[in-house]
Amino acid sequence: MTLVKIASRLFLSLKSPENEEEFVDILEERRLRSDLGHALRTFRPSPYKGGPSCSAADLPKIVLESQHLRYVIATETGASPEEVREEASAILEEMSQNLQLGFIRLLGYIFTKVFKRLFTSINVNMEGLKALQQAIQESPVILLPNHRSYVDFLVISYIMFTYDIPVPVIAAGIPLAGMKIVGAIIRRSGAFFIRRAIGSDKLYWAVMSEYVRTIIKTGFAPLEFYVEGLRSRTLKSLMPKLGMMHMVLEPYFKGEVYDIQLVPISLSYDRVLEESLLALELLGVPKLKESTTGLLKASKVLQDDYGIMHVNFGRPMSVRRLCRGKINLRQYNLIPRDLPQKPRAEAQACVSWLAHLMVRIQEEGSLISPWSLMACLLLQAPTAVLTEQGLPWHQLTEKTIWLRKLALDFGARLNWPAQVPDPDVMSSAVALHHSVVRREAGRVYLVREEEPERKRPISPEEDVIRSAAAVLMMVSYRNQSLHLFVRPALLATAIGVTKTAQRDELFAFFCFLRDVFSNEFIFIPGESSQDFEEACVLLRKCGAVHISEQEVTASDAGLEALSFLQALLQPFIDSYQVMFRFLCEDKVHVFAEKQFLPAVRNLATKLILSGELHTYETLSSDTQKNVLSALRRLETLAKLES
Numbered sequence: 001m002t003l004v005k006i007a008s009r010l011f012l013s014l015k016s017p018e019n020e021e022e023f024v025d026i027l028e029e030r031r032l033r034s035d036l037g038h039a040l041r042t043f044r045p046s047p048y049k050g051g052p053s054c055s056a057a058d059l060p061k062i063v064l065e066s067q068h069l070r071y072v073i074a075t076e077t078g079a080s081p082e083e084v085r086e087e088a089s090a091i092l093e094e095m096s097q098n099l100q101l102g103f104i105r106l107l108g109y110i111f112t113k114v115f116k117r118l119f120t121s122i123n124v125n126m127e128g129l130k131a132l133q134q135a136i137q138e139s140p141v142i143l144l145p146n147h148r149s150y151v152d153f154l155v156i157s158y159i160m161f162t163y164d165i166p167v168p169v170i171a172a173g174i175p176l177a178g179m180k181i182v183g184a185i186i187r188r189s190g191a192f193f194i195r196r197a198i199g200s201d202k203l204y205w206a207v208m209s210e211y212v213r214t215i216i217k218t219g220f221a222p223l224e225f226y227v228e229g230l231r232s233r234t235l236k237s238l239m240p241k242l243g244m245m246h247m248v249l250e251p252y253f254k255g256e257v258y259d260i261q262l263v264p265i266s267l268s269y270d271r272v273l274e275e276s277l278l279a280l281e282l283l284g285v286p287k288l289k290e291s292t293t294g295l296l297k298a299s300k301v302l303q304d305d306y307g308i309m310h311v312n313f314g315r316p317m318s319v320r321r322l323c324r325g326k327i328n329l330r331q332y333n334l335i336p337r338d339l340p341q342k343p344r345a346e347a348q349a350c351v352s353w354l355a356h357l358m359v360r361i362q363e364e365g366s367l368i369s370p371w372s373l374m375a376c377l378l379l380q381a382p383t384a385v386l387t388e389q390g391l392p393w394h395q396l397t398e399k400t401i402w403l404r405k406l407a408l409d410f411g412a413r414l415n416w417p418a419q420v421p422d423p424d425v426m427s428s429a430v431a432l433h434h435s436v437v438r439r440e441a442g443r444v445y446l447v448r449e450e451e452p453e454r455k456r457p458i459s460p461e462e463d464v465i466r467s468a469a470a471v472l473m474m475v476s477y478r479n480q481s482l483h484l485f486v487r488p489a490l491l492a493t494a495i496g497v498t499k500t501a502q503r504d505e506l507f508a509f510f511c512f513l514r515d516v517f518s519n520e521f522i523f524i525p526g527e528s529s530q531d532f533e534e535a536c537v538l539l540r541k542c543g544a545v546h547i548s549e550q551e552v553t554a555s556d557a558g559l560e561a562l563s564f565l566q567a568l569l570q571p572f573i574d575s576y577q578v579m580f581r582f583l584c585e586d587k588v589h590v591f592a593e594k595q596f597l598p599a600v601r602n603l604a605t606k607l608i609l610s611g612e613l614h615t616y617e618t619l620s621s622d623t624q625k626n627v628l629s630a631l632r633r634l635e636t637l638a639k640l641e642s
């Protein structure tokens, strides 16, 4: 793609405040009218083909009688067909949803109360919602939200119910089914339960894919699933999982439906309910098992304020159009539709491309808060904010205003209220995040959790982990805007490290970094040139570089932007280097992942205590796992079967 094309693509996607889509606060009306009236409202959605051709109870029967499952049952070895059929039937019983409007109304009533308590507003883009309403009448629709909180799926169903749109069925991890009473309620609210790792269980793949296929073919309801596979503990997008994505596309690949519409949804939180739990999990504290008692205990979160939430419904995207030229559908005619097939390489590549594209669109649709920009800057002064020194408030606010301009130059969708004076916007961001920072005597400090009374003094190692918990919470808010800066940051780093202006040399180094960090940030496979061009255009737009046919030269006026961007990537570079050093120095040849994580954590703690390492992100299990995945992808490490 040429520079001109990239520039016009970016220009088109940059939205000025005037043509920014209108968001409507769906809680406003709820604060004025009766909650019960909302729950009992007439619900008249316009579904696909005028209504589903079967009930929730029919679905498992249709699946069990399908040619596909009959074939799998007949050919499964090691047990009699009756036994296999019984097993398939048990899987379906465990999996099936039983969507009922009465339960949606019940939850609608409860969540109106909960949401009004938690959030100042829940802002939804009405144009996106209208487009969804239309798409649902025309094709099977797949909803693809990003996953940051347990609130995600509640709020989406709530919006659909409020706006008379058919309520979705949702793929949920099986542990949720085990919650007393709650499991049964969410099953009746549209959740169908899937195992988190299926591996090579052929019968399970067959039952699950046939169940999903039947929902799509019969137009039972829109189908929602979380392509990232779990809540991102870092608030950064996760590499998409491909199993479910392949299943939902298969009816189109096999010609069973004319088209399917994919709807990426971006949920952006000012403040995430689970913020401290997620940070602790990253430091190795085990996740609390999903349970009803746990849920009740967590009700203390209701006492706090979580600011504004934005839900951006992306425009429905036709799979038919997206896949044109990407996959040869004739191949599917050569094999009977009902024979089970492991996805072929071409299909896998197409599914992977689409899944990455959806995550990128989720990123582009998300709104960046002033607090996220402030977190980027606070983390670039870790020593000041972690010690009594603190960061001067005026320095933070001046730099944040500068960063807002850079973010807007890069096309950010900012959630920065125009009608409120800038200092007030930043002050209220700090007040909202009282669990992370405190402003005192004109300076800003990181808040470390109060230590419970203890008999012995805290050890230096424990103190590092305490600081790390606070830093990782702040890191997650910085991460909400990383997708905006990452491409120019890779180029800024390439310029800083190589000290060359030669475009081809910079491109080679850019690709190297992009490759190493492909598990850390979302890059669409095969689009490294587009990413490089985008980085060039953005750096030129903010005046950081001059660009000619052969050269990319840093400009004096752009040093501030280049050094900010380089500093943004530095914690990742430092963390990866510590782990590479661990693997090389210790001559570790074979190790278990379970040993690797604590061993790296120990090394990083020592380095932090000795002053050699300044980034607490090295302690995060997410970064550690990403390094292992990257090294496996680059074939530097291999996973041995245990």
Ligand SMILES: CCCCCCCCCCCCCCCC(=O)SCCNC(=O)CCNC(=O)[C@H](O)C(C)(C)COP(=O)(O)OP(=O)(O)OC[C@H]1O[C@@H](n2cnc3c(N)ncnc32)[C@H](O)[C@@H]1OP(=O)(O)O
Pocket (backbone or CB within 6 Å): 104, 105, 107, 108, 111, 153, 154, 157, 158, 159, 161, 170, 171, 172, 173, 176, 186, 189, 190, 191, 194, 195, 196, 197, 198, 199, 200, 202, 205, 206, 209, 225, 226, 227, 228, 229, 230, 231, 241, 242, 243, 244, 245, 246, 341, 342, 343
């Ligand atoms: C008004 C108010 C209303 C309120 C109303 C409330 C509503 C209340 C609802 C609650 C709702 C909760 C919602 C929670 C939200 C979550 O719980 S999110 C967590 C659950 N969801 C997901 O995980 C979805 C995304 N995950 C996936 O797509 C994963 O791929 C799967 C399907 C789980 C499988 O994972 P996996 O076993 O790790 O498999 P994966 O790595 O994809 O592939 C493994 C192998 O199988 C192969 N394979 C792939 N496809 C196939 C195939 N079809 N056949 C055979 N082999 C295959 C792969 O090629 C791969 O082979 P290798 O490459 O290893 O050789």
Ligand SMILES: O=C(CO)COP(=O)(O)O
Pocket (backbone or CB within 6 Å): 147, 149, 150, 173, 229, 230, 231, 232, 287
């Ligand atoms: O995704 C889930 C339900 O939202 C549960 O899984 P995690 O707790 O791993 O995010």
